[in-house]
Amino acid sequence: MxxxxxxxxxxxxxxxxxxxxxxxxxxxxxxxxxxxxxxxxxxxxxxxxxxxxxxxxxxxxMRPQLRQLYNLPTVHDTWSGRVLGLLVGDARLVKGEVRDELLDHNYDGIHEFDNDLPPWWKYGFYLTIVFAIGYVGYYHVLKTGQLQGAEYAAEMQQAALLVASTPDDPNQLTTYTVLTAPADLSTGKSLFATNCAPCHGANAEGKVGPNLTDEYWLHGGEVNHVYKTVKYGVNGKGMVAWKGKLSGKQILQVTSYVLSLQGSKPANAKPPQGEKEAPAVAKR
Missing domain, CATH: 1.10.287 (Helix Hairpins)
Structure with a gap:
C-alpha cells in the first residue's frame, strides 16, 4: 500500500x-x-x-491496550504519555492539568475557579519571547541584519543597477539646450507639421493632444522634459514614442520649435491642461 x-x-x-x-x-x-x-x-x-x-x-x-500502557506510572506523566493520552481520550496536553479547581476564597458569594492556560498557548508564548530576544540581538545589538530602511535603500540601489545607464534610458534626463538657429527651427517646424499637427494642431493650439503654446504642461515644460516626452511617449495617454522614427537631433529640433511657440496665442486654443510652469533652459 x-x-x-x-x-x-x-x-x-x-x-x-x-x-x-x-x-x-x-x-x-x-x-x-x-x-x-x-x-x-x-x-x-x-x-x-x-x-x-x-x-x-x-x-x-487497540484502545484497551493503549489505556493500560497510559496508566503505567512511568508513562502517565511523561511527554510521550501525554501524547498517548490524546489517543485514549485524555486531553491534558491540549487543555492543561488544572480544570475548574475551586479556590479557597470568594467575593460576595462569587467563587473563583482556577484553570491552567492551554499548554500549546504557553509554549507559543515562550517561543515569542525567545524570538523577540533573538530579533533584538540580531538586528539592534549585533546589528548583523538590515532594518527596513536599510533593506529599502539596498533594494532601490540594486534596482537602479538593473536600469542601463545609456542614452536610451528613460530615467536618465538629458542636458540639452534649446536650439535657436533658423535652420533647426525650420526643420523642427516641418517635422511638427508632418508628425505632430494631426494631434496638436497646425499651430500647436491643441486638438486631441494638449495646447503646447501656453505655460501649462502635463509632463514638464523644460526642454529636456519635452524632449523625453517626444522621444519615449506617454503610455496610455495617446502620445506615441518617436524614438526610432526620428533621430535624436530631429527630436531636439521639434522640441525647440515647440518651445519657440510659447506665448504665441493661436486662434481656437485648447484650454490649459496640467501644471503652470515656466520653461527653464538647461546648461550643458
Whole structure:
C-alpha cells in the first residue's frame, strides 16, 4: 500500500512540475493529460483517506491496550504519555492539568475557579519571547541584519543597477539646450507639421493632444522634459514614442520649435491642461 502511495505521489508531483514548464514554452496541456492528472490526484486523496480510516480503526481496536500502557506510572506523566493520552481520550496536553479547581476564597458569594492556560498557548508564548530576544540581538545589538530602511535603500540601489545607464534610458534626463538657429527651427517646424499637427494642431493650439503654446504642461515644460516626452511617449495617454522614427537631433529640433511657440496665442486654443510652469533652459 505504501509503495502504491509513493508511486502516485511521484507521478502527481511530476505532472505538477511539468505543467509550468509546458506553459512557459507555450504548449497547452491536452484534455487527456488533464484528466490523468485529476485521476491521479483523486486516487492519492482516496488512498490518504483509506490510511486515515485504517489508523482510526487501529486506534479504536487497540484502545484497551493503549489505556493500560497510559496508566503505567512511568508513562502517565511523561511527554510521550501525554501524547498517548490524546489517543485514549485524555486531553491534558491540549487543555492543561488544572480544570475548574475551586479556590479557597470568594467575593460576595462569587467563587473563583482556577484553570491552567492551554499548554500549546504557553509554549507559543515562550517561543515569542525567545524570538523577540533573538530579533533584538540580531538586528539592534549585533546589528548583523538590515532594518527596513536599510533593506529599502539596498533594494532601490540594486534596482537602479538593473536600469542601463545609456542614452536610451528613460530615467536618465538629458542636458540639452534649446536650439535657436533658423535652420533647426525650420526643420523642427516641418517635422511638427508632418508628425505632430494631426494631434496638436497646425499651430500647436491643441486638438486631441494638449495646447503646447501656453505655460501649462502635463509632463514638464523644460526642454529636456519635452524632449523625453517626444522621444519615449506617454503610455496610455495617446502620445506615441518617436524614438526610432526620428533621430535624436530631429527630436531636439521639434522640441525647440515647440518651445519657440510659447506665448504665441493661436486662434481656437485648447484650454490649459496640467501644471503652470515656466520653461527653464538647461546648461550643458
Amino acid at each position: 505504501s509503495r502504491h502511495c509513493l508511486a502516485l505521489s511521484g507521478a502527481a508531483a511530476l505532472l505538477l512540475t511539468a505543467g509550468p514548464a509546458a506553459a512557459q514554452t507555450g504548449a497547452a496541456v491536452s484534455d487527456p493529460q488533464r484528466a490523468m492528472l485529476w485521476f491521479l490526484l483523486s486516487t492519492l486523496v482516496l488512498v490518504l483517506l483509506v490510511f486515515l480510516l485504517l489508523f482510526v480503526a487501529l486506534i479504536s481496536w
